[in-house]
Amino acid sequence: MSDSFSIKLNGQxxxxxxxxxxxxxxxxxxxxxxxxxxxxxLAPAGACRVCLVEVAGQRRLQPGCAWVVTPDMEIITESDRxxxxxxxxxxxxxxxxxxxxxxxxIETGNGNQLRELCKxxxxxxxxxxxxxxxxxxxxxxxxxQFDPELCILCARCTRYCDEVEAVNAITLSNRGxxxxxxxxxxxxxxxxxxxxxxxxxxxxxxxxxxxxxxxVNLVQLGGTEAVRSTCNFCGVGCQLDLHVQNDKLxxxxxxxxxxxxxxxxxxxxxxxxxxxxxxxxxxxxxLIRGEDGLLHRATWEEAIKATADGLMKVRDKHGPDSLGxxxxxxxxxxxxxxxxxxxxxxxxxxxxxxxxxx
Amino acid sequence: MLKPTADRExxxxxxxxxxxxxxxxxxxxxAQTGVPEAxxxxxxxxxxxxxxPGTRVRVxxxxxCQMFGADELARQITESGKEVExxxxxxxxxxxxxxxxxxxxxxxxxxxxxNISPAxxxxxxxxxxxxxxxxxxxxxxxxxxxxxxxEQLKISGLQGRGGAGFPAHFKWTxxxxxxxxxxxxxxxxxxxxxxxxxxxxxxxxxxxxMLEGLAIAAALIGTREIYIYIRGEYVNExxxxxxxxxxxxxxxxxxxxxxxxxxxxxxxxEETALLESLEGKRGMPRxxxxxxxxxxxxxxxxxxxxxxxxxxxxxxxxxxxxxFHDLGRTEAGSKLYCISGHVNQPGVYELPLGVTxxxxxxxxxxxxxxxxxxxxxxxxxxxxxxxxxxxxLDYKSLAAAGSMMGSAGIVxxxxxxxxxxxxxxxxxxxxxxxxxQCAPCRIGTQFIRRQNEKYIQLGDxxxxxxxxxVAWEMEEGSICGLGMIAAKPLTSAREHFPEHFKTR
Numbered sequence: 001m002s003d004s005f006s007i008k009l010n011g012q013x014x015x016x017x018x019x020x021x022x023x024x025x026x027x028x029x030x031x032x033x034x035x036x037x038x039x040x041x042l043a044p045a046g047a048c049r050v051c052l053v054e055v056a057g058q059r060r061l062q063p064g065c066a067w068v069v070t071p072d073m074e075i076i077t078e079s080d081r082x083x084x085x086x087x088x089x090x091x092x093x094x095x096x097x098x099x100x101x102x103x104x105x106i107e108t109g110n111g112n113q114l115r116e117l118c119k120x121x122x123x124x125x126x127x128x129x130x131x132x133x134x135x136x137x138x139x140x141x142x143x144x145q146f147d148p149e150l151c152i153l154c155a156r157c158t159r160y161c162d163e164v165e166a167v168n169a170i171t172l173s174n175r176g177x178x179x180x181x182x183x184x185x186x187x188x189x190x191x192x193x194x195x196x197x198x199x200x201x202x203x204x205x206x207x208x209x210x211x212x213x214x215x216v217n218l219v220q221l222g223g224t225e226a227v228r229s230t231c232n233f234c235g236v237g238c239q240l241d242l243h244v245q246n247d248k249l250x251x252x253x254x255x256x257x258x259x260x261x262x263x264x265x266x267x268x269x270x271x272x273x274x275x276x277x278x279x280x281x282x283x284x285x286x287l288i289r290g291e292d293g294l295l296h297r298a299t300w301e302e303a304i305k306a307t308a309d310g311l312m313k314v315r316d317k318h319g320p321d322s323l324g325x326x327x328x329x330x331x332x333x334x335x336x337x338x339x340x341x342x343x344x345x346x347x348x349x350x351x352x353x354x355x356x357x358x
Numbered sequence: 359m360l361k362p363t364a365d366r367e368x369x370x371x372x373x374x375x376x377x378x379x380x381x382x383x384x385x386x387x388x389a390q391t392g393v394p395e396a397x398x399x400x401x402x403x404x405x406x407x408x409x410x411p412g413t414r415v416r417v418x419x420x421x422x423c424q425m426f427g428a429d430e431l432a433r434q435i436t437e438s439g440k441e442v443e444x445x446x447x448x449x450x451x452x453x454x455x456x457x458x459x460x461x462x463x464x465x466x467x468x469x470x471x472x473n474i475s476p477a478x479x480x481x482x483x484x485x486x487x488x489x490x491x492x493x494x495x496x497x498x499x500x501x502x503x504x505x506x507x508x509e510q511l512k513i514s515g516l517q518g519r520g521g522a523g524f525p526a527h528f529k530w531t532x533x534x535x536x537x538x539x540x541x542x543x544x545x546x547x548x549x550x551x552x553x554x555x556x557x558x559x560x561x562x563x564x565x566x567x568m569l570e571g572l573a574i575a576a577a578l579i580g581t582r583e584i585y586i587y588i589r590g591e592y593v594n595e596x597x598x599x600x601x602x603x604x605x606x607x608x609x610x611x612x613x614x615x616x617x618x619x620x621x622x623x624x625x626x627x628e629e630t631a632l633l634e635s636l637e638g639k640r641g642m643p644r645x646x647x648x649x650x651x652x653x654x655x656x657x658x659x660x661x662x663x664x665x666x667x668x669x670x671x672x673x674x675x676x677x678x679x680x681x682f683h684d685l686g687r688t689e690a691g692s693k694l695y696c697i698s699g700h701v702n703q704p705g706v707y708e709l710p711l712g713v714t715x716x717x718x719x720x721x722x723x724x725x726x727x728x729x730x731x732x733x734x735x736x737x738x739x740x741x742x743x744x745x746x747x748x749x750x751l752d753y754k755s756l757a758a759a760g761s762m763m764g765s766a767g768i769v770x771x772x773x774x775x776x777x778x779x780x781x782x783x784x785x786x787x788x789x790x791x792x793x794x795q796c797a798p799c800r801i802g803t804q805f806i807r808r809q810n811e812k813y814i815q816l817g818d819x820x821x822x823x824x825x826x827x828v829a830w831e832m833e834e835g836s837i838c839g840l841g842m843i844a845a846k847p848l849t850s851a852r853e854h855f856p857e858h859f860k861t862r
Contacts (some may be wrong), residue, residue: 171400
C-alpha cells in the first residue's frame with residue numbers, strides 16, 4: 001500500500017498517494033484539467049501541452065498528465081498565466097488545422113475535442129501555417145481512414161498501437177512541420193502488421209482517424225443512440241456500444257476504458273464486422289431443404305421437428321457417438337450451455353464442441 | 359512494443375549501411391534486428407543524413423555561411439549539374455562557406471585553416487599545446503578518489519560548457535548517490551549550434567583531454583561504459599577520435615569506449631534527445647524529471663557532459679580546482695570562444711571566462727567594416743547590439759542582458775547585414791530542426807518564420823501583430839530548450855534593431 005499525504009490543488013487540501021500524477025489526484029476532485037494527448041491506457045507523453053499547470057517552486061509550467069506529486073506540493077490549474085497559455089496554444093493549433101466557416105476546427109463523425117477546447121478561448125485568427133504533412137491517400141484498407149489535416153500529432157494512435165496492441169503498424173514519421181503518422185513504406189494498413197482493430201480511431205481526440213464505413217457527418221446528423229450489447233464473435237464477452245441511427249446500425253465502439261472488461265479495446269470483428277446485421281442475404285426465418293433439393297420456408301416448429309427427426313434417425317441407426325455437436329462462438333454462454341445439455345442429456349454423447357474453444 | 363531480443367540501438371547505423379530509408383532497407387533491418395518495420399521507418403525518417411537515399415552536395419545555410427554567400431554558391435553548384443541539399447550549420451563557420459561533398463568530405467572555398475590561441479600553460483584546454491598521452495590525471499584521480507575529485511570540481515566552479523552552464527559537480531554527486539550500479543558516461547559531441555565549432559577543434563587537436571576526462575568520470579562513478587555521441591557531419595573528427603582511442607588503448611583498457619555517430623538532427627544535442635537517439639529512436643526530447651543522472655541511457659543513471667566540459671577535467675585534477683577557477687575573470691575557468699562572421703581572423707580562442715567582445719575580436723584580428731550586431735552564443739542566444747561590446751561574455755551577464763552564453767559561438771554582423779534577413783536565416787534553422795513533438799515549437803517555429811518572411815516581402819510591420827504572444831507561448835509551453843528560444847532571433851532583433859523592422 002503506498003503512502004498517502006496531502007497536497008494543495010488550487011488552494012484546497014486534497015489527499016494523494018506516492019507516485020500519483022496531478023491528473024490522478026485531480027480525478028478524485030471537481031478540478032478539471034483539459035488534455036488532448038492523454039489516455040489512461042498509455043504512458044503519459046506530455047506532448048500536446050494542453051494540460052500544463054503551475055507547480056510551486058517550478059519556473060516552468062509542467063504537464064499535469066506526467067507530473068508526479070510529492071507531499072505538500074502546491075498545484076494551480078487556473079491562473080492568468082495558464083489562461084494566456086491555453087489561448088495562444090489553442091490558436092496555434094487552429095493555425096495548423098482545417099477550420100469550418102465559424103473558424104473552428106472541423107469535426108468528423110467522431111467529433112473533435114480540439115474544437116471544444118477552442119470554443120473556450122478568444123480567437124486570435126493567426127495566419128495559417130502550411131505544414132506539408134503526408135497521408136496515405138492510396139491506403140485501400142476497408143475500415144480505417146486517416147486525414148493528416150485534422151491530426152495534431154499527439155501520437156495517441158501510434159502509442160496505442162505500440163503500448164496496448166503491441167502491433168506497431170504506425171509511427172510518427174518525418175520531423176518538424178512535416179511530422180505525420182505513417183506506415184513503413186507508406187503502405188496500406190492491410191500490407192502491414194496492422195490487425196485493423198481500430199483502436200487508433202477510438203483513441204484519436206480530433207477525428208483525424210475515422211471509420212470508413214460510418215457516415216462522416218454523424219455528429220451533424222444529430223448523433224446516434226448507443227445500445228450496449230455483448231460481442232458474439234468469440235467467448236471473451238467484450239461489451240459493445242452499437243450506434244443506431246434511423247433503426248440502422250452505423251458504427252460500433254467500445255464503452256470507455258475502465259468501464260468494461262475489454263477496457264476500451266475491440267478487435268476487427270467486434271468493431272467492424274457488423275455488415276451481417278442489415279445484409280440482404282441474412283436468413284431471417286427457418287428453411288428446410290425439400291425432396292426437390294431446394295430450400296423452402298418453414299415455421300420454427302417444422303424446422304425443429306425436421307432437425308430432431310433427422311438426428312434421432314442417425315442415433316437409432318448408428319448409436320449416440322455417431323453424432324457430434326458444434327456450436328458457434330457467436331452464440332451466448334447460455335446457448336452454448338444448452339447445446340452441451342442437448343448433446344449429453346438428450347442424445348447421450350460427449351461429442352460437443354464450440355468453435356471459440358480452439 | 360519491443361521484443362526483449364530486439365536490437366533497437368543498431369537500427370540507425372544499419373539503415374545508413376543500407377544507403378538510407380527505403381521500403382527494402384527497412385524490411386532488411388527489421389529482419390536483422392527484430393524491431394518492427396514501422397518503428398524503423400519512423401526513426402530513419404527523422405534523420406536528414408539517411409531519410410532520403412542517394413548522394414548530393416550539402417551546402418551549409420548557417421548564419422555565417424549565409425553572410426558569406428552560401429545561396430550563391432549553392433546556385434553555382436546546382437548549375438554545374440550536381441544535386442544540392444541545403445543543410446543546417448555544418449560547424450565550419452570560421453571557414454565559411456562550408457559544404458560536404460557527395461562523399462561526405464568537407465569542402466571549403468576561401469579558408470582552410472582555423473585560427474587558435476597560442477599555446478600557454480594557463481589554459482585548461484590549450485588547443486595548441488602539446489598532446490599528453492600520459493593519462494597521469496587519470497592515475498591521480500584514482501588515487502584521490504571520487505569525493506576528493508568532486509570537491510576539486512566544486513572549487514573549480516566548472517560549469518557545463520554545452521550551453522546550460524549547470525555546475526558540473528552536481529551531476530557527479532548525483533550519479534555517485536544513485537542506488538543503481540549500472541551506470542553510463544556519455545560525451546555530447548553533437549556540436550550543431552550555428553556559430554559553434556569549439557568541440558570540433560578540441561577533438562581534432564586535444565582528443566586525449568576529452569578521453570582522459572571521460573575515463574576519469576567513468577572510473578570515479580564506477581563504470582566501464584563510455585559513449586561518445588558525435589554529429590555525423592564531423593567525419594574528420596570521428597577519424598581523429600578513432601586514432602586517439604587507438605593511441606590510448608593501454609590507458610583506456612579498463613573502459614569500453616563506443617563512438618556513436620549522429621545522422622543529421624540538431625535536436626540530438628539536447629541531452630535527452632541524444633539518449634533517445636543512442637537507443638535507436640527518434641530524437642525527441644524526454645520530459646524532465648527524471649533527469650539523466652537518475653534515469654538516462656537505457657533508463658540507467660547517466661553522466662552526460664559536453665566535450666569542452668569533460669576536457670577541462672584532467673587539467674582540474676592536475677592543477678587543482680583553484681587553479682582552474684582563477685583562470686577566469688568574471689566567472690570560473692578559461693573558455694573556448696568561437697568567433698566568426700565579420701572579423702579578420704575567425705577561429706577558436708581560449709580566453710578567461712568573462713572577456714568582452716572587443717577583447718575577443720582583438721584576438722581575432724579586429725572587426726571587418728562597421729560592426730552592428732553580434733550573436734553571443736549560437737542561434738539560441740538571439741542578437742545583441744554592438745553597444746554591448748564591453749559586456750563580459752559570461753553566463754550571468756549575458757543572461758541578464760536577455761541573451762545567453764550558450765555554446766559561446768559568437769557571430770559578428772556588420773552594418774551591411776539586414777537584421778530581418780539575419781533573423782530569417784536563424785528562424786529557418788529552428789523551423790527545420792524542431793523535432794515536431796510539441797505544438798508550441800512545431801507550429802510556433804513555422805508561424806514566426808513565415809510572419810518574418812512576409813515582412814521581408816511586404817515591408818509591413820503589421821505581420822508581427824501576434825509574434826510576441828506566440829514567442830511567449832513557445833517559451834512557456836515547449837517541452838525542451840529548442841522551442842523555448844526558437845523565436846529569440848526575431849524577438850531580440852526587433853527589440854534591439856527597431857529601425858530594421860519599420861514600414862518599408
